[in-house]
Amino acid sequence: MARANEYFARLSSGYLFPEIARRINEWQLRNPGKKVMRLGIGNTTEPITPHIAKAMKDKIDRLSCRDTYTGYGDEQGDTALREALRRHYQEEYGVSLPLDAFFVSDGAKSDAANIQSIFSNSSIIATQDPAYPVYVDSNVAGGHTGSYNKAYDGYEGIVYMRADESNGFVSCPPEEHADLIYLCFPNNPTGAVATKEQLSAFIDYAHKHKSIIIFDAAYSDYIETEGIPHSIYEIDGAMDCAIEINSFSKNAGFTGVRLGWTIVPEKLVCEDENTSLLHQYWNRRQTTFFNGASNIAQAGGIAALDSEGRKECASLVSYYKQNARIIRKGLEETGLTCYGGIDSPYVWTKCPSGMSSWEFFSHLLEKAHVATTPGSGFGPAGEGFVRISAYGHREDIEMAVKSIKENI
Amino acid sequence: MARANEYFARLSSGYLFPEIARRINEWQLRNPGKKVMRLGIGNTTEPITPHIAKAMKDKIDRLSCRDTYTGYGDEQGDTALREALRRHYQEEYGVSLPLDAFFVSDGAKSDAANIQSIFSNSSIIATQDPAYPVYVDSNVAGGHTGSYNKAYDGYEGIVYMRADESNGFVSCPPEEHADLIYLCFPNNPTGAVATKEQLSAFIDYAHKHKSIIIFDAAYSDYIETEGIPHSIYEIDGAMDCAIEINSFSKNAGFTGVRLGWTIVPEKLVCEDENTSLLHQYWNRRQTTFFNGASNIAQAGGIAALDSEGRKECASLVSYYKQNARIIRKGLEETGLTCYGGIDSPYVWTKCPSGMSSWEFFSHLLEKAHVATTPGSGFGPAGEGFVRISAYGHREDIEMAVKSIKENI
Secondary structure: OOOEOHHHHHOOOOOHHHHHHHHHHHHHHHOOOOOOEEOOOOOOOOOOOHHHHHHHHHHHHHHOOOOOOOOOOOOOOOHHHHHHHHHHHHHHHOOOOOHHHEEEEOOHHHHHHHHHHHEOOOOOEEEEEOOOHHHHHHHHHOOOOOOEEHHHOEEOOEEEEEOOHHHOOOOOOOOOOOOEEEEEOOOOOOOOOOOHHHHHHHHHHHHHHOOEEEEEOOOHHHOOOOOOOOOHHHOOOHHHOEEEEEEOHHHHOOOOOOOEEEEOOOOOOOOOOOOOHHHHHHHHHHHHHOOOOOHHHHHHHHHHOOHHHHHHHHHHHHHHHHHHHHHHHHHHHOOOOEEEOOOOOEEEEEOHHHOOHHHHHHHHHHHHOEEOEEHHHHOHHHOOEEEEEOOOOHHHHHHHHHHHHHHO | OOOEOHHHHHOOOOOHHHHHHHHHHHHHHHOOOOOOEEOOOOOOOOOOOHHHHHHHHHHHHHHOOOOOOOOOOOOOOOHHHHHHHHHHHHHHHOOOOOHHHEEEEOOHHHHHHHHHHHEOOOOOEEEEEOOOHHHHHHHHHOOOOOOEEHHHOEEOOEEEEEOOHHHOOOOOOOOOOOOEEEEEOOOOOOOOOOOHHHHHHHHHHHHHHOOEEEEEOOOHHHOOOOOOOOOHHHOOOHHHOEEEEEEOHHHHOOOOOOOEEEEOOOOOOOOOOOOOHHHHHHHHHHHHHOOOOOHHHHHHHHHHOOHHHHHHHHHHHHHHHHHHHHHHHHHHHOOOOEEEOOOOOEEEEEOHHHOOHHHHHHHHHHHHOEEOEEHHHHOHHHOOEEEEEOOOOHHHHHHHHHHHHHHO
């Protein structure tokens, strides 16, 4: 008799965003004709820019021509795109990485979820709390954790690194031992960034414990504060203990086009005797479970990394960051306490009057018709906050902020 | 200390196609200036057709416009594409499936590899031998098998269903119990197809053993023989015991564009008491580990399924099938014994003079400068055969066949 994966049964509830969508739909049914202003999901709203769009259309023209058509590409990604990524790290961050450390993917979410599969089930996972739910959920489904424990609203076997007002939403390395440490800066959901010193503490921890850091840098282009690292490899010693994941979703508007990359250096230390094992296994994983990102998207990625493309991405990022400033200013004027929204598209907003995250979510939906994301959906330490996303047309952001100011 | 996934260490060797590429490169270095004629990988060579290309370019135009831009789509796929797939099954195969049974993916390979992850590690896997290596490799990496056993060139714990000349390359259901049964028709690599009666025997087995069949139908559009089922759901009783995987790679030329789909009916029986568990878990897997196929590729998929798109796909398929006829005819004229190549782009060719698969591979490469795929790479029962692929420009196919005829 076929049996389902027992680990899936441990997952405590549906994935956060479908649950939010369900609640909004339910509200919409009760309120026909009224419009929900969506500041929930981090979903881009501004069009693909001309240079990048042209590159993708040109690629379709080449695919439509007998002499320039190509079928399967390398599972690791087009060499031209990997070269462009390598140059990008060298020129913008002063980071030297070999070409074969780069693996092009169909987006950061897939890689953030799949990366656990190359590690032993006996691995102890550490994650920031709050955090993007995919890190925890993929490890639960992958069998790297114990069961869900309702008493502390978390999974047994996971080391939660609390991020809250007391530490400026930058967790410290844990007291306990962990083998795999997920970090995300600029942080989703809190919008916090980590300094060199704060990241160095994690590198030191990783060296001491022979752990691997999974560094999610999907929002790195949003950093404007001087001296904040954009890549974990700007920190000395990261090359033998850190994997970095990034994406074209939030700077080039590729949330639907799907393109990202992951850096798995050969030098990663794992089980001492064979230092390239993780690189080999990720290569094996990608060549067996994946067949490359769409070649049309990859042509767009190459264009996004040249000088014209970088300018277009910068203008998109700048637009969303201006939205973030408008949100933060508006909410602070109503007396709400806000974090983030400077080096990040997310404004992490404290619920007023002791409301819970879902209570404030419902309150904003009912009173102001604004959809947000309940902080508790990102982990127990997110309770008492909501995440407000700066992704939206300017006039919609302004209308939502006005509605919040007038109605709550 | 971080430890790598122990199951990956069980994988016996590198993925087949990179190994072939390595051997061809090594030959090329020894033979500068000479050209390899590639009849190895099943890689499409003919351009994307006009109607489908236009749909993708139009999609990029819509993504480039503020009013029609869209970001994240549903992880399960665009509703319009799922509707088009539903209609396609209804109209072409007379198969009625509900919309939510369809999950759009970035290609059949990913789904064929990932589907094992929703099943318990205690599941016993059965696979045809020879078979597309991804079924076995993904189950090894996923921990569903024992170790590689050199003595019988297979993995412990896997039930191998031998397909050879004696059964016309259509395996029979096994004597032993298996929980998960991988079937691929038209078969890669042998080119064999299964009749209704042959598939019914597997459905009966699945009902008796409460097993689930994973049916890979990636080459279904190549079927021309009357009465051969295109979909497993044409067989009575399949709806509660079969998952079907398919792709736009081999009919629309999307090997590099990346688009496929998987059908996971709600009715699948698993652990008796909860019949929708596998559907729920696949939905959870796709929403957690995946973020939808590229929206540009999906626009192409919608076009590929309308009447103009179906005509274009049929002409592409017809082109490759004519190649297959040329290959089979040419090889038979040299006295080689060939199978397949009728309802399939693959000609399964018996090695002459008792040569092994890799020996005949090397022989064809050295003498005729033609690259093929060694049958033994698909499993022990593939030993003594090579797979010859009909993917190529007509003149290249003719030249390769001529070279084989003249040089071996």
